[in-house]
Amino acid sequence: MFNQEFIQQIKIHKTLVFIGFFGFITACAPTRFVKPLEHKQHAVTASFGGPVINVPGIATMPIPFTTIGYGYGLTPKTTVYGNFHTTSSVFGVVQFDFGTSHSIWKNEDNTKGVSIAPELNFMIDVFEKRASLYPQIDANYYMDYHNKEKDGKSKVNYLYFGLNNWFELRAEGANGTKVKQHIICSPQIGHTFDRGKWNYTLEAKILAPYVSNEKIVVDYKSILGNHGGLGLYFGVNYKL
Amino acid sequence: MKMKKILFIGISLVLVIASCRKRLDDFLFNNVKADQYLLDDYTGRITLEVGSEYDVADSMIHLINIPIQSEGQNLNISALYTGELSRIAVDTVILYCHGTADNIDFYWPRQKLYSNMGGKCRFGVLMVDYPGYGMSEGDPTEQNMYDAVNGALQWLKDNGLTSDRLVIFGFSLGSAPTCEVAGNPTEFALAPAKMILEAPFASAEKMIQDASILALPSSYFVNVKIDNAEEIKKVNIPLLWIHGEADSFLAIDKHGEIVYNNYQGPSKTAVRVPSGDHEDTPLIMGYPNYLSTIMNFIEQ
Numbered sequence: 001m002f003n004q005e006f007i008q009q010i011k012i013h014k015t016l017v018f019i020g021f022f023g024f025i026t027a028c029a030p031t032r033f034v035k036p037l038e039h040k041q042h043a044v045t046a047s048f049g050g051p052v053i054n055v056p057g058i059a060t061m062p063i064p065f066t067t068i069g070y071g072y073g074l075t076p077k078t079t080v081y082g083n084f085h086t087t088s089s090v091f092g093v094v095q096f097d098f099g100t101s102h103s104i105w106k107n108e109d110n111t112k113g114v115s116i117a118p119e120l121n122f123m124i125d126v127f128e129k130r131a132s133l134y135p136q137i138d139a140n141y142y143m144d145y146h147n148k149e150k151d152g153k154s155k156v157n158y159l160y161f162g163l164n165n166w167f168e169l170r171a172e173g174a175n176g177t178k179v180k181q182h183i184i185c186s187p188q189i190g191h192t193f194d195r196g197k198w199n200y201t202l203e204a205k206i207l208a209p210y211v212s213n214e215k216i217v218v219d220y221k222s223i224l225g226n227h228g229g230l231g232l233y234f235g236v237n238y239k240l
Numbered sequence: 241m242k243m244k245k246i247l248f249i250g251i252s253l254v255l256v257i258a259s260c261r262k263r264l265d266d267f268l269f270n271n272v273k274a275d276q277y278l279l280d281d282y283t284g285r286i287t288l289e290v291g292s293e294y295d296v297a298d299s300m301i302h303l304i305n306i307p308i309q310s311e312g313q314n315l316n317i318s319a320l321y322t323g324e325l326s327r328i329a330v331d332t333v334i335l336y337c338h339g340t341a342d343n344i345d346f347y348w349p350r351q352k353l354y355s356n357m358g359g360k361c362r363f364g365v366l367m368v369d370y371p372g373y374g375m376s377e378g379d380p381t382e383q384n385m386y387d388a389v390n391g392a393l394q395w396l397k398d399n400g401l402t403s404d405r406l407v408i409f410g411f412s413l414g415s416a417p418t419c420e421v422a423g424n425p426t427e428f429a430l431a432p433a434k435m436i437l438e439a440p441f442a443s444a445e446k447m448i449q450d451a452s453i454l455a456l457p458s459s460y461f462v463n464v465k466i467d468n469a470e471e472i473k474k475v476n477i478p479l480l481w482i483h484g485e486a487d488s489f490l491a492i493d494k495h496g497e498i499v500y501n502n503y504q505g506p507s508k509t510a511v512r513v514p515s516g517d518h519e520d521t522p523l524i525m526g527y528p529n530y531l532s533t534i535m536n537f538i539e540q
Contacts, residue, residue: 088460091460091461092460093460123460125457125459125460127459127463128457128459130457130459130460132454132456132457134454166454168453168454168455170455172455173446173449173455174442174443174445174446174448174449174455174458175442175443175445175446175467175469175470175498175502177446177494177498179455181453181454184453184454208453211453214488
């Protein structure tokens with residue numbers, strides 16, 4: 001008799017989990033600088049997290065994509081930044097992203113605002129030198145709450161939500177198949193604990209919620225069942 | 241000064257990490273090593289259970305050791321032949337290239353099915369464990385998988401098989417060596433007369449792109465160059481393709497259909513199995529129907 005559990009088992013077998021390891025590469029980091037840095041301010045950044053998958057025998061957990069980066073407040077409204085994707089690098093893929101975060105609106109006391117972050121993701125493998133370029137644009141609305149100042153140090157919390165959008169420029173995929181998804185759009189919600197020099201961000205994305213996650217070799221976990229995936233991230237910034 | 245320090249640490253970290261060369265090829269093969277094959281006594285997971293009517297007499301089960309050279313290594317490859325060895329020189333033989341899971345024990349029920357097609361051991365069936373699978377030595381790679389299959393072909397040839405009586409059958413991962421042999425017959429010990437693909441995948445790159453949504457190159461993850469959808473274009477022997485329409489692992493439209501449509505050989509037969517998943521098409525079709533479909537193709 002056919003073992004019905006097997007298909008599920010094989011979907012989460014080590015092969016497939018690790019193909020999926022880099023699978024949702026659009027989901028490899030949280031939004032950078034939802035609030036732009038102050039003018040001429042420097043910051044170093046790091047992030048951890050990715051799409052949630054079930055690792056057999058271990059746990060259901062986010063794929064541990066990691067990045068390290070740097071940002072600079074070019075103007076009071078614009079921060080430029082770049083990040084190096086460390087996990088990708090371990091596997092022979094040199095991946096960078098470069099972008100800017102612009103404040104396009106904020107209220108008078110700067111407790112609410114909207115920012116957009118156009119970005120370019122570049123990756124190339126060291127084996128065959130195959131390069132890829134993915135434009136990306138994030139848009140976020142943020143709002144401060146529970147701001148406090150203690151011992152001369154400000155403690156600001158802000159919540160944000162918005163959209164993460166990746167753009168696939170290739171028209172053709174493997175074996176001459178037509179690429180169907182040219183815009184990979186993922187709603188996101190996050191929270192930043194701004195503690196002066198240090199700030200910490202937690203973010204969740206609903207990855208490509210309009211795309212079926214069935215009949216593929218990776219078993220993505222999604223709050224929407226058979227569509228999209230769930231991404232969980234942690235980011236830290238240190239202002240120099 | 242602080243900035244320079246951070247920059248130095250950052251660049252050093254990047255260089256150290258960038259010097260790593262971890263690849264994901266190992267993870268393409270879900271091999272399980274074994275000291276011995278248990279066959280009917282195997283209690284691990286299996287996907288098909290077959291009744292006693294499909295039993296194979298002990299005298300018809302032959303464990304074969306095939307020495308090969310691959311990628312600078314001498315490896316002993318294990319294979320299981322069911323049938324009378326003396327009939328290899330005169331009858332049709334199926335070389336079965338199994339999927340990615342476990343080893344021969346896992347696929348033993350399938351070998352029993354084929355060994356009972358058209359009668360008890362009507363066809364000889366040889367199933368080979370790729371390097372790193374079961375009792376086969378080494379660790380699996382794309383190349384040594386092909387070399388192991390070539391070793392099996394050489395063994396069949398040494399025992400009197402000729403190309404016109406060879407049918408090569410690939411299931412799932414096994415579609416890779418099957419397409420490789422059928423597409424490049426002069427590079428192997430024997431050139432099969434017919435090929436059967438069950439639940440094949442289009443290419444390693446297609447599998448990766450299925451998972452990533454983006455059209456990422458496979459070289460970002462693996463060194464393997466498996467591309468059945470390209471290899472099949474070179475095939476010049478009849479093809480039987482079986483695929484479950486509900487395959488939740490290798491979707492029929494994203495994998496099997498591409499391979500089937502790219503085939504440009506003399507004749508092709510498609511069997512799309514309604515509600516069939518990746519592993520259960522024999523069960524969904526019903527074993528007698530499944531086996532008669534294969535036998536009719538072989539005897540055409």
